[in-house]
Amino acid sequence: MIQHQSNRLDFSTDSEILIFEKLCKHYWLGQVELKVLRDIDLTVKKGDYLAIMGPSGSGKSTLLNVIGCLDRPTYGKYLLGGQDVSLLDDNQLSLIRGQHIGFVFQSFNLIAQLNIIENIEVPMFYQGLSEHASAARAKELAEMVGLGDRIKHRPSELSGGQQQRVAIARSLANDPLIILADEPTGNLDSQSGADILGILDRLHEQGKTLIVITHDEDIAKHARREIRLLDGQIQKEVRKG
Amino acid sequence: MFLYRARRTVKLGIKSLWNHRLRSTLTALGIIFGVSSVIAMLAIGEGASRTAQEQIARLGSLNIIIKTVKPSEEQSATGQQQSLQEYGLTYKDAERFRNNISNVQVIVPVRRTGQQVWYRNRKISAEVVGTVPWHLETAPVHLEMGRFLAGSDMDYKQDICIVDERIVDELFRFDDPIDQYVKIASDYYLVVGIVSNIPVTSSSAPEENTNGTKMQSGANAGNIYIPLTTVKDRFGEMTVQLNGQSGANIEKVELQEVIVKVSSIDEVLPTRDIIDTILSRFHKKNDYQIIVPLELLRQARRTQAIFSIVLGSIAAISLLVGGIGIMNIMLATVSERTREIGIRRALGARKRDIIFQFLSETLILTFAGGILGIVLGSAIPYFVTYFGKMPTVITGSSLLLSFGISGAVGIAFGLYPAYRAANMDPIESLRHE
Numbered sequence: 097m098i099q100h101q102s103n104r105l106d107f108s109t110d111s112e113i114l115i116f117e118k119l120c121k122h123y124w125l126g127q128v129e130l131k132v133l134r135d136i137d138l139t140v141k142k143g144d145y146l147a148i149m150g151p152s153g154s155g156k157s158t159l160l161n162v163i164g165c166l167d168r169p170t171y172g173k174y175l176l177g178g179q180d181v182s183l184l185d186d187n188q189l190s191l192i193r194g195q196h197i198g199f200v201f202q203s204f205n206l207i208a209q210l211n212i213i214e215n216i217e218v219p220m221f222y223q224g225l226s227e228h229a230s231a232a233r234a235k236e237l238a239e240m241v242g243l244g245d246r247i248k249h250r251p252s253e254l255s256g257g258q259q260q261r262v263a264i265a266r267s268l269a270n271d272p273l274i275i276l277a278d279e280p281t282g283n284l285d286s287q288s289g290a291d292i293l294g295i296l297d298r299l300h301e302q303g304k305t306l307i308v309i310t311h312d313e314d315i316a317k318h319a320r321r322e323i324r325l326l327d328g329q330i331q332k333e334v335r336k337g
Numbered sequence: 338m339f340l341y342r343a344r345r346t347v348k349l350g351i352k353s354l355w356n357h358r359l360r361s362t363l364t365a366l367g368i369i370f371g372v373s374s375v376i377a378m379l380a381i382g383e384g385a386s387r388t389a390q391e392q393i394a395r396l397g398s399l400n401i402i403i404k405t406v407k408p409s410e411e412q413s414a415t416g417q418q419q420s421l422q423e424y425g426l427t428y429k430d431a432e433r434f435r436n437n438i439s440n441v442q443v444i445v446p447v448r449r450t451g452q453q454v455w456y457r458n459r460k461i462s463a464e465v466v467g468t469v470p471w472h473l474e475t476a477p478v479h480l481e482m483g484r485f486l487a488g489s490d491m492d493y494k495q496d497i498c499i500v501d502e503r504i505v506d507e508l509f510r511f512d513d514p515i516d517q518y519v520k521i522a523s524d525y526y527l528v529v530g531i532v533s534n535i536p537v538t539s540s541s542a543p544e545e546n547t548n549g550t551k552m553q554s555g556a557n558a559g560n561i562y563i564p565l566t567t568v569k570d571r572f573g574e575m576t577v578q579l580n581g582q583s584g585a586n587i588e589k590v591e592l593q594e595v596i597v598k599v600s601s602i603d604e605v606l607p608t609r610d611i612i613d614t615i616l617s618r619f620h621k622k623n624d625y626q627i628i629v630p631l632e633l634l635r636q637a638r639r640t641q642a643i644f645s646i647v648l649g650s651i652a653a654i655s656l657l658v659g660g661i662g663i664m665n666i667m668l669a670t671v672s673e674r675t676r677e678i679g680i681r682r683a684l685g686a687r688k689r690d691i692i693f694q695f696l697s698e699t700l701i702l703t704f705a706g707g708i709l710g711i712v713l714g715s716a717i718p719y720f721v722t723y724f725g726k727m728p729t730v731i732t733g734s735s736l737l738l739s740f741g742i743s744g745a746v747g748i749a750f751g752l753y754p755a756y757r758a759a760n761m762d763p764i765e766s767l768r769h770e
Contacts, residue, residue, distance in 0.1 A: 218681065222684060
């Protein structure tokens with residue numbers, strides 16, 4: 097089943113970056129099988145801006161974990177950039193995560209002991225980028241999110257909005273296929289939240305593919321597509337613009 | 338590529354250890370003390386071993402020393418108020434050795450007696466050693482000045498003597514002893530030579546001291562060598578001990594010691610057996626003792642090896658305790674940094690990257706601890722020698738050993754926490770507060 101896997105992925109504009117085919121995720125809670133995701137079919141193209149919405153318990157987080165290659169589907173197929181990742185082992189998944197997924201978390205998840213530059217460098221380190229190249233790229237990204245003057249600061253010395261901007265810079269480090277944001281404004285005041293959404297919009301304009309998981313309607317408004325999840329199934333999909 | 342990653346991982350490790358300086362220092366202390374105690378213990382053990390071996394080597398590894406011992410009382414004539422005890426080695430024994438042993442190099446019969454020695458108005462007690470001209474071949478003594486005994490001294494029973502440096506120091510002080518007369522018991526002897534004891538610095542020294550097992554300097558005031566024939570004439574072979582009510586106790590001993598030197602190491606043990614056979618045939622009483630320095634030396638080496646192993650093991654236990662301390666701290670660190678591990682895993686770290694990260698922290702701790710331990714461990718024996726007057730020897734192998742052990746401890750006790758860190762579920766660890 098496992099085909100020859102190459103890390104070089106070639107795709108043109110509008111190509112399908114992410115394909116879910118009848119994807120299921122089941123958990124075993126003792127004797128009870130919990131079907132968290134049921135027969136999800138989903139396609140995301142390059143440049144998409146997708147919002148996944150749903151009440152808690154709808155399977156949003158599980159979907160996020162599967163998309164982010166942190167978890168493997170129980171059944172079904174997951175093609176990321178043309179590569180079937182549902183069959184990869186932990187090592188290969190780790191590399192795929194570092195290479196093709198840019199995570200933005202609700203609680204920022206910066207490493208407290210590292211300064212801004214070092215935090216942005218983390219994904220590049222695991223891809224084996226040279227120290228010099230990764231430092232240069234990290235500086236560039238920090239400037240892009242408007243924190244070029246604070247690169248030596250620790251996360252604790254920054255405001256929440258600034259921290260999330262660092263996290264976005266970090267997610268862009270390896271130029272991933274997908275930027276996966278989980279409630280990116282959930283811990284922020286409205287002004288900072290608006291800033292972050294502005295940055296995400298800008299990234300979308302630059303042609304990045306974004307998937308945002310949220311239950312905030314305002315955030316969903318920014319997205320081109322909206323998927324509503326209920327009880328582990330796609331309830332409805334809304335396309336805009 | 339690998340080296341590059343290793344370098345950055347180490348850098349990261351140093352950084353995170355630096356963030357917890359106090360904790361890192363305390364953890365490393367376990368290793369520091371463990372390593373230094375291994376080194377110190379082995380150095381003390383090795384020092385003791387060298388001393389023992391040197392002392393034995395002074396007896397000469399080619400020598401077989403046969404000593405007269407007083408037989409136990411039951412074997413002597415019983416019920417007599419005044420008894421004559423006759424025992425010990427005889428001139429005949431020495432003769433028999435010469436006739437029956439083929440590979441013998443020299444045979445030195447020795448008769449010793451403690452006497453008062455006078456020079457002008459100074460008096461000391463010294464050991465008078467009646468011996469033969471070839472005595473020097475079996476003893477680590479070196480002729481400093483004048484001459485040693487000669488064949489004619491033996492033939493004419495000359496009243497001459499050779500003194501050793503201790504006698505010179507205590508009896509003559511600043512006078513030149515050569516051509517002076519000393520009074521031993523009731524006769525005057527001309528000093529013709531001075532000998533000094535050769536300090537034996539390594540166990541390879543082949544020569545030896547005729548004092549036998551009590552060769553520690555300072556045990557007596559010094560040796561005065563005079564011809565064996567003269568001793569026999571002047572002092573006789575009887576010693577009379579007056580012991581209160583029971584009257585006099587007379588002992589007759591011809592020779593206190595016979596030293597047989599063979600020509601090669603391989604012949605030492607067979608010759609010992611021959612000597613034992615000869616002596617047991619002619620001595621009904623158990624009045625002799627055969628000392629084989631070579632055998633003692635081998636025995637001492639075995640004993641010291643065990644000693645070193647025991648000392649080393651005790652120290653190794655402290656190293657083990659240090660290792661457990663490291664493991665404890667690393668486990669705490671891992672659970673404290675669960676979230677960081679989750680973040681790193683999400684950002685592309687493989688399990689092995691996490692293992693390397695935590696293992697490198699442990700290894701940095703143990704190697705730093707190992708190096709400091711070597712420094713401290715090398716300093717301790719120095720103080721032991723300086724204040725405790727105990728000889729110590731730090732061997733390169735003990736340094737390597739302890740450093741190797743500390744590295745092994747680092748890997749052994751670092752692997753499990755690292756493994757645990759790597760196998761944490763990234764999703765769970767990201768949720769961890």
